[in-house]
Structure formats: structure tokens, C-alpha cells
Amino acid sequence: MAKMISHCPVCSTKLNISTLTCKGCGMELKNDFELNSFDSLDPEQYTFLITFLKHRGNLNAVQKELNVSYPTAKKQLDNLLVSLNLFDDTAADSTENQEIIDMSTWTIPENSNKASDIIKQKLMENGGKATVYTVNGGSHEIRAASDGLSFISNKVNINPPWQYKVFDIIVDLLVSQGGTAEKGNGRGYKLGEGKCTEKTVVGAIGYHYSGKSLGDSVHDPVFFLAAILEWADIAYNGRGKLTLTDSYRKKINL
Template sequence: MENKMIEKCPICNGKMYVSVLKCKECGIEIKGEFPISQGGASALPLEQEDLAFVMLFLKHEGNMTKMAQELGKSFYDIRTQVREINRKMDNEKEENKMRIVESLEINEKEEKPSSIIIRKMNERNGTAFCKMLKGDEIEIRLTEKGVHPVSFPGFVCEWEIFDAIMEKAKELGGKMYRGDAGAQGGAKIGSRELPVDSIDGFISLRYYGKQVGDTTTRRSTYYAAILAWAGLCENCRSDGNGGYILV
């Protein structure tokens, strides 16, 4: 039921304002201090173009990737416009930010890990610097096949493998050992030092043509670092059984 607007407080006679705007369809809420509209005018202090953008934002439930596709803009352009609208609405304080940002985070999590990495690399024009576990940074470059760590000539971390690692880590309860120390030290796949469900053991068996009992190349260091750079996991030092990722 829609109620008639009350412009003044019935207790102190102070000026009333709208503090929450809510979409009936998807439930998204926008918090702020909006003046009560007069004569059907918009309660949002925005130009028509910005209002159309907000409507599109609600339509896609905060999924900026879909908005970018519909408008023919980059993800960075959409994110910039969201921030500009927040500024116009005086929502720059953290506690007043549009609550639709919460849905953005959810939508990002719904994307494939590889899609998120592609988007983040595109935002940086295909080149970025990724921090390794020891603190040093390496240059990474976007390729059609995956992400190329410049310090590892000829090697590309492949899109399909990023997705498979994340899926396997979730199957393991969110924690997956890298196996990098074992691989680097010449341990055999399936041994205590290089389990089949470690990153290096798992991807070597599934994607790099290895079998249980073989040795393999250390690749997990790069996959784990790039996944952590993209915000998809936490890359952790050894807990006594080896380094690992948490998702």
C-alpha cells in the first residue's frame, strides 16, 4: 500500500526526507537523504541521463558486466559512473553508499573465476603486476589462452585451469595445498610431498599429461598468485604441511 507523503514531522514540525528508496521487483535499496518530491518530480537530485543509468542499474541488479555490454562501454566506465552518481547524491561517506554495491559483490562472485581475471586484466589494458607470496612483484600479461607470467618464458596460466582449481578447492572444503615445494624438489605425484589433490598434482594429472608417480613442473605458484591478485582466494604460507590457498 502506498501512503501519502508527510512533509513535516508531526512531533517537532521539522522537515521530513526520504531515507530509503526500494525496488519492488528485485528488493534493491538505495540509502541517502532524498527530498520529498513535489508535483511528481524525481526525488533523486540527478539529471535525466543519470536517472536512466540508475534504472538500468536496477534492471541488471547491479551487474556492471551486463551494463557494460548493453551500453557498449567498459567495466571501468560503468564503475566510474556509479561513483559519480554517488557523489552527486552525497553518498560518498562509507556508511551512506548505495546498498546496490552489495549486489555487485554478489554478482562478481557468480562469474567464472576466469571471467573475473579477464575483466580485471582488461581494466588494466592487458598488463598488470602481481605480488608473489614472498612479496616480490611479477609482470603478467593477458593472452587469448590465459595469463602469461613474463618471468616464466613460454608458460601461460590457462583459463580452464583457473576455473578447475577454484572448483576443486571448493570440493576440498575451501582449502587446497599448492604442492609447489614438492614439485620444485622433484617429488613424485601421489607422494606425501605432492598429493594428487594439491594444485600441482591435480593440474598435472588433468591438464599436463602426467601420471601418478611422475615428477612435474612447479606451476601452482603462479596460478595461486594470480587468483589471489584477482581477489578470488587467499594465498597462504605453509601451515606445516605446505603452502595453500583458501577460497
């Protein structure tokens, strides 16, 4: 059976269907039936759509199967949305200044149990960005940075950006304390004082990630980092504390 065509091969005018025929009884229904947007897709767009659906919208998997770069896959998706009259100009405006990252050359050690690798891998599987939710229900968009070592957020601005290794520091603290630790408070205490000791998450970040000394003020990003750990199914984000999930405990035999 010939593939449906949507435009006249002579003058390129959009075609309509005039007759529908039943293969069972031969009945014919004549009218002026208009082709829908899906019938108008060209072969490349159709192939992209089927691949996109097969991989449940995972652009990283799409680019691997089609052997294209991430920017090319993103462009093909935008073109497909335009053809289907689904392109959202508002959404496009909100992301037009965001850097498109080609993650096709990034590699993650196979079966790695490191929190940094797990989170980086999950971001890659989601096309380089994701939305995470804090314990209070606030939402934050996180995006992979082009250096492959760090990530950025639409609401937590810090320069230089946070690196994935901060999650390994947090998990090391949790493991050292049997799988759970207090988040702490870096806004009301100096490093080493009260709720900002090395045994708290905020204190461990200050000591081992930021390189701060006793008595120094520290940045307190725990509410944000805890949300990412929960999104990655590494730690439960409770009120006042972080606890390793059962699934992650099994991975590390804790």
C-alpha cells in the same frame, strides 16, 4: 568565452599571456606569462585526457567511450604523454617488443563466477596487463595473450603459455575440500607421491591441466598462479595453502 589558443594563427609561434584581468574589480596585471603544457593540448588530446581521468586510467573503458581500438587508445596516450613532457623513454623501451592486444571484441559471460572469466575480465579492465605479488613479496607482470585463452609472464616462461582454465581447476579443488587446499610440492616429489597428490594444488594441475600420469615429474607454478588468484580476490595466498576469499565464497554460495 573563447578557448585558450597556444600558438599564433598567423605564424604558428608559441604564444605567451601578457595581461591578466580581474572580472571583479577590473585590476590588470601585465607581465610575460608562459602557457603550460596543458594549455597546448589540441581538442583531441584534451578529450582523451578528460576521458582517461574519468575512467581512472582504464584504457578498456576509454576505448569504448571514444569508439577506438585498443592500439589507437594506447597511441593516443603516448602522444598525450609526449605533449605533456611526461613520456618515459625507459618505460617505452621496456615494452616496445610487447604485443599490443585489441580486446574490444572479447566477451565474458555476464555475472560469471568462473575463476577463469573473472581473471580474464580483470586483465581486460587493466588494459591487458597487471603486476601480481607472491607470498614472499616478489613481483610478476602478467599480460593477456592475443589468443584470448592464455596469459604470459615476464618471469615465468612456458610454451605454450598458461591458459585461464587452470584457475578453474584450482578453484574446483578448493571447493571440493571445503574452500582450502595445500599448495603441495612438485619440485621434491613425483605426481601422486608425498606432497604432490591429486588433493594438492600442484597435483591437481598436473593431473587435470597438464595430463600427467602417476610417477611423472610436474612443473610447479603454484607460487605464481596463487599470486594471480589473490590479485583477483578469489583466494588468499597463504604460506603452504590456498583458501577461497569470503567474497568469492559468497559468489558461489559456499
